[in-house]
Amino acid sequence: MRETLQAQLTATKRQHVLDAAARVFAEKGFHAATIKDVATAAGVAHGSIYTYFENKEALLLGLFDLMSAQARVQAAASGTPDDPDQLLRATVHQPLAALTSGNAELFRIIFSEALINRAFSERLRTQILEPMILASAELLKSTVFADAPLPPDFDLRVRAVSGLMLGTILQRVLHDDLLETRWDEMPALLVNVLLQGVKGTTP
Template structure:
């Protein structure tokens, strides 16, 4: 009777995921507004009513997708390791990490990004869960490395925006269907790291 029944809990979580997966798939294919609850239900293999047993309504589905994506956003061990190593290696690792996550979650991101851009609530949540979470980390990293002289004396705040902008922009270009980008995606981390990092080495490094 309590909502802590572990079995019920598990089943409910499974249903939620089942529905969110279906929703993401349909949103990605047709956009949030053109997707109907009927389609989502069909894609999930449940009835329309069932959606409402697990979510407040259609409008809650993108938020649910964002939340699930955010849960994945833990920095993995590999990246944490790179934090302490060579600066350029960190940049490469970070780009690899981001590129991997983007590739992995592209359907989800394609599904929600347009709606995120348009829905104020979702926008705030997305900014908090993704943009800021990563920005803060990156900004701090840049600040420290600049102080240590490992990086050129740039403005950490703005540089972070530039770097994140590149992440986000590449995602958008993928969504827009840039074939070159999709085909050669695996080469992008190296290219990006080169583009950005080599501009970040201190002047002294150039001598």
């Protein structure tokens, strides 16, 4: 039991360091930030970082797992609405909503690294993108294609769905003012586009 307590304490501190890392990396970028920066932000000696993380890259992986976990949590929390329309809305809403608060920074850091680091992009695909694509596929099957046979380019259409979400997010984190201001309207609008095309009249 004591070991459990100890372990919990360790886990807490580890999380504390990770939070600090998220803040620091977000502000300075992964490469510009130093271990000392993170340690200072976490309020520990810089040597102590190595008690919780093997090296600097492990901090990044930790952040990655954090994002991955958050995505799962939010997916679970949203439940599974019965109404197909609600389901569609929820599925599109989720990834976009994940960006509010401080998560845009996390997105920036992780995608920035994944774009130029093959190992990291693998991880990103496996843990984040593929689940998102899978969810999109399930969504399409149970909604728009519920009554029709799947077309031969079904998988590609799924990429269009996930691409629409990713691209919208990407534009926002690249500081598109309009998207930042009217971010709340986007989920509904994207659903509309997916259902009726870009001309679709909003209900």
